[in-house]
Amino acid sequence: MRVRIGDVDWVSRFSELAAAAEAEGDRPSDRWRDRAARFDRMSRTAAGDGGTIEGLALVTRPEDVALDIGAGTGRHAVPLSRRCARVIxxxxxxxxxxxLVSRVEEEGLRNVEVRGESWPLPERPAADVVYSAHVVYGIVEIVGFLEAMTAAARRICALLLKLRAPSDALAEVHEAVHGTRRPRRPAALEALAVLHQLGLQASLTIVEGTGRPLVFGDDEDDLRELALRVGVAPDHAGIARVRDALGRTCEREGETWKVADVGPTALVTWPGAGSAADGCAPPAR
Known part of the structure; x- marks a missing residue:
């Protein structure tokens, strides 16, 4: 059942924003190939971004099976595996x-199953908690994605999303490099509206301690990452273009560039298809 919220068709709005952003430039077969090492280092040093792990922990029980959609290098799956029975x-x-596989093996985690499929799956594994962190900003077919999450969840579903998509914080840098404004992506509030339009009783909770500004170091590793994010080849010339754009648009503090504040992370939760009423309440903070 779909319910219109005011005069806005949020499903169409979300899909249009995601499609416009995804249409920007060519996408390699594995777009994360050049970024996986950096993400791995960040996920290990950030200990899974403690604030968001605490948010997930509030909707997870020790006996639960959790399904992580778009697990990356294990930023959330690895620490959550120590708080529940099993993580897929x-x-x-x-x-x-x-x-991710290397980290699971290094840490001797026997309750983490790593799979290579994309969501939605033809045959969905059942889980008590089904969650996805910072994935749906670019999902055009958002209805199928969310409905599959709902169907797979015995108790609760969750999205971790910024109130403002991280890529939007780079809009001025992107414009300084390319001369055009990059399309805005949907984020937490749009996802919440879509869920309500689908007739799902979703709640949004701000995760405390996650409202840090987006910063990049003035070093080759960080500038390569920034070049990839704004669609520039991460070579010497590309890094020079990015550094020039930063100088024209951002504030420098010592050896770091303060790009923008994308706001805090939101935890969006809603009942799974197999849920009981007592398991569906949003986390209290």
């Missing part, structure tokens, strides 16, 4: 998945 981690990127 889906990661279609070979580069990301290789890092």
């Amino acid at each position: 981690a889906l990661e279609p990127s070979p580069a990301m998945r290789q890092r």
